[in-house]
Amino acid sequence: MAVGRGLARRLAKYLRCVAALREEGLDAVSSWMLGEYTGVNPAQVRRDLAGLGIGGTRGVGYETEEVFGTLRRVLGLDRVHDVVLVGAGRLGTAVAGSELLVKRGFRVAQLFDRDPAKIGRRVGNLTVRDVRELDGGERMPEIGIIAVPSQNAQEVADRLVASGVVVIVNYTDALLHVPAGVQVHDVDPSSQLMHTLYYLTRSGEEIPA
Amino acid sequence: MAVGRGLARRLAKYLRCVAALREEGLDAVSSWMLGEYTGVNPAQVRRDLAGLGIGGTRGVGYETEEVFGTLRRVLGLDRVHDVVLVGAGRLGTAVAGSELLVKRGFRVAQLFDRDPAKIGRRVGNLTVRDVRELDGGERMPEIGIIAVPSQNAQEVADRLVASGVVVIVNYTDALLHVPAGVQVHDVDPSSQLMHTLYYLTRSGEEIPA
DNA sequence: AACTGTGAAGGGTTTCACAGCC
């Protein structure tokens, strides 16, 4: 099955949606409802679920519990994934202290910074280490988060890649250059807003979902 | 021209790339180079630029200055855009104090929180206001950023929408339900990582760009 | 030699529409 990229993003949305509905006690969910909340066409929802082997009951919908469980397993969220975080400034500590990552099964296992004043300090239950120790000599998580000033982002990315990271969440506005096989997710607000403006300045037009 | 959504994202990438090359003093840039740095196929780059009316010179490439200027204009970055930020916690203040937004022409014009201990305080050159004043009675920016605890996110989103916001950058993991016409960008790290895991757990497979 | 501009092919995704089932 040549898995499209859009699918993975949709699955994540379904999961968030079904997780919320599950907490509300619903034990059946329809493709229409999932579509409504996630902005996906109901037919597409059915296709996606069928593709995962999740079958529904006609006239009723899908079993909430089954959808939830299968999505978690398929997305790999039934295990804990370690994450290495670089940058112990305001943003970095906000991320490190956030419950969001923990809720989804991510654990910040390492915290680095270059500032000697920060190295050795404790943030939560982590000790800030010198970023120069991030050199590939040590077994590291596959996931890295960059929360440093933009001008140091590429250098940090290089170190992360060298130490085995294959997924980078980039909080800076630097355009990172990484080898093929390494994924970068840009999450700085200006990146998000930039391509949104494109539609804002053309207000009135339909926005593709 | 029925504008695809992928295009807007690519344009933002081209701009970041060409901005960097411009600062290095290059006055011509090829589709190959733009593609290399942004991970886009060169043919696609040429298509995109041609679609914007940017013509290149065969054998040479595109004029850096023209590409830069046109992209900025098309993306609406030649004007300053006001932003309303809700949440004055660690994350909120990190965002408010960030240079990233300013660099791209965004200005945090309003800062709200619900915590009485924070209301009235100054963050940078902003005064934290009571989130209850965010009720649509006042002319507000079209762009909002949510940096509050997840459980309050939907309520804040409702207030933002009521006050005229049409683009929301959501730092929480809540799945926001908004009227058609309002765009939500989820930037919490777990959202980004969730669909990435899908590929991580299938490591070795090709990842669609 | 280098690079643009574009017809044409290819692939994947989204949507419609409706038969089948509860």
Added chain:
DNA sequence: GGCTGTGAAACCCTTCACAGTT
């Protein structure tokens, strides 16, 4: 009546390939 499951069509996007230009 409500909803799933799926052929089939439409659509969009992407990529190849190459003629054309400097």
